[in-house]
Amino acid sequence: MQRPIIDKGFFENLRPIAIPFEKNVLQTLKAGDLISLTGSLYTGRDQTHRRLVALLDEGRDLPIDLHGQLLYYVGPSPAKEGQVIGAAGPTTSYRMDAYTPRLLELGLRATLGKGSRSLPVREAMKKHGAVYFATVGGAGALLSKSIVKSELVAFEDAGPEALFRFEVVNFPAVVINDLEGNDYYEMVAAQRSGVKYEKAI
Amino acid sequence: MKTVQSAEITAAVRKLAISASCDLEPDILDRLLAARDREKSPLAKNALEILVTNANIASREQIPVCQDTGIGVVFITIGQEVFVEGNLEEAVQEGIRAGYADGFLRKSVCDPVTRKNTGTNVPAVIHLEMVPGEKLRIGFLPKGCGSENMSGLVMLPPSAGMAGVEEYVVQKVKDAGSNPCPPVVVGVGLGGTFEKAALLAKKSLMRPLGDPNPDAKVAEIEQRLLQRINQEGQGVMGWGGVNTALAVHMETYPTHIASLPVAVNIQCHAHRHKEVEL
Numbered sequence: 001m002q003r004p005i006i007d008k009g010f011f012e013n014l015r016p017i018a019i020p021f022e023k024n025v026l027q028t029l030k031a032g033d034l035i036s037l038t039g040s041l042y043t044g045r046d047q048t049h050r051r052l053v054a055l056l057d058e059g060r061d062l063p064i065d066l067h068g069q070l071l072y073y074v075g076p077s078p079a080k081e082g083q084v085i086g087a088a089g090p091t092t093s094y095r096m097d098a099y100t101p102r103l104l105e106l107g108l109r110a111t112l113g114k115g116s117r118s119l120p121v122r123e124a125m126k127k128h129g130a131v132y133f134a135t136v137g138g139a140g141a142l143l144s145k146s147i148v149k150s151e152l153v154a155f156e157d158a159g160p161e162a163l164f165r166f167e168v169v170n171f172p173a174v175v176i177n178d179l180e181g182n183d184y185y186e187m188v189a190a191q192r193s194g195v196k197y198e199k200a201i
Numbered sequence: 202m203k204t205v206q207s208a209e210i211t212a213a214v215r216k217l218a219i220s221a222s223c224d225l226e227p228d229i230l231d232r233l234l235a236a237r238d239r240e241k242s243p244l245a246k247n248a249l250e251i252l253v254t255n256a257n258i259a260s261r262e263q264i265p266v267c268q269d270t271g272i273g274v275v276f277i278t279i280g281q282e283v284f285v286e287g288n289l290e291e292a293v294q295e296g297i298r299a300g301y302a303d304g305f306l307r308k309s310v311c312d313p314v315t316r317k318n319t320g321t322n323v324p325a326v327i328h329l330e331m332v333p334g335e336k337l338r339i340g341f342l343p344k345g346c347g348s349e350n351m352s353g354l355v356m357l358p359p360s361a362g363m364a365g366v367e368e369y370v371v372q373k374v375k376d377a378g379s380n381p382c383p384p385v386v387v388g389v390g391l392g393g394t395f396e397k398a399a400l401l402a403k404k405s406l407m408r409p410l411g412d413p414n415p416d417a418k419v420a421e422i423e424q425r426l427l428q429r430i431n432q433e434g435q436g437v438m439g440w441g442g443v444n445t446a447l448a449v450h451m452e453t454y455p456t457h458i459a460s461l462p463v464a465v466n467i468q469c470h471a472h473r474h475k476e477v478e479l
Contacts, residue, residue, distance in 0.1 A: 034244070046316075047316060050316075074268065075268060075269070075307065075309070076268050076307070077264075077265050077268045077270060077305060077306060077307040078305045078306075078307065079305070080264075080305050083264075086264060086265065086268060086305055086307070087259070087264055087265040087266070087267055087268035087270075087307075088268055089267055089268055091268075091269065091347065092347045092350070092380045094380065114347070114379060114380070114382070114438070115347075115378060115379045115380040115439070116378055116379065116380075116439070134379070134438070134439075136248050136251050136252070136255075136438060137267075137347065137379075137382035137438060137469070138252060138255070138266065138267045138382040138469050138470055138471055139251050139252060139255040139267075140255070140264075140265065140266065140267045140268040140269075141255050141256075141258045141259035141262070141264040141265065141266055141267075142251060142254055142255035142258055143255075144264065145258070158318070159308060159318045159320065160268075160307050160308065160309065160318075161318075174244070174440070184440075185378065185379060185435065185439045188435065188436070188439065188440060188441040189435060191441065192433075192435075192436075192441065
């Protein structure tokens, strides 16, 4: 097992959060908060989502129970011998927007990626009590050090788009969309333009 | 006349593929550190610090800087006096195949209709240019699609002028927001035709980071665009501050009297590219 090496000094003052989430934790998270995630999560990206939603369309069971879970948008590079995983940073989240509301209906509580989400996804998150986090794009080598275990769960033939279960320790992230409908990217943009921030949803 | 064996080309491309994904050029690290030093947003400053640490880990452990090791874009500049023994295109594809397998790089190439992964990261996109002389240059740019997807092309009317060109470029980068992993490098192709503008934009990304266009009037536009983008953009990772772009590279080519094509090809902060001469 590799020692997680992300701690203070990279992001200061990270608030530790356990995943799956403890009761009533999500409502305490605000857009712009810096957190570090420890626990288990599932991964998925374009083809993973397409397949999950196809199963739902066919009325079949999913290979995992998404209730209460966090889904990390990542397609890792292959592990060398002795490594848990290769580089494993976030992929751009908007490509999953078409599928996300369906998964939120099943109780998915959080997603993790990079870049902003569509208004329909943000509305669905608010409705279902879910949050969205981003982490540092293009830092896949460093972020891989926070992943202490990786196991294949489904869709092996999809290669890097397979569904994995990760165990993570001190995985750094920023809260982008909180339960109140705030959006951190829009807060930053409003500040930049010198206008008062107003929630879009 | 100079003869190059196809096996030499395969070996060179294999090496370029691995190195481009794991070892950032030193000038990129210098630029990221300089960006950190002038950064005001604490979160953006930390993110820049993380990017430098990440690059150091990647190089030391030969892990890809980013899990998206891209679709290969290969620029081959071949002298007219060079004779290639064997199949040039096959030699390049074989080099990509070997590099992505041996370097534990992610295979990200798929059929556009079925979305089935080819499993080997081939085919790469190859651009061939013939020039006088007996040199063979191979440039390799593994293009991740977080940034590639933020590209755009417009056929402006000449009346739009340079003001219209600059507005389009700035707006493209603003619209991209945090998606392409800023601080980005903005490649701009201006002039030519529809496909020429796109190729110029891509080719400008092979330039050493921040080297100005040799044409002073174009270099001036590059500087002006960079300033505007950093004033109006979302900053590192969309988290604010003064570093949305590290550089703007613009390449131009004469165009038709009725036309003003502008292509924007965005590259992420890693600015991965390598070149070799055989």
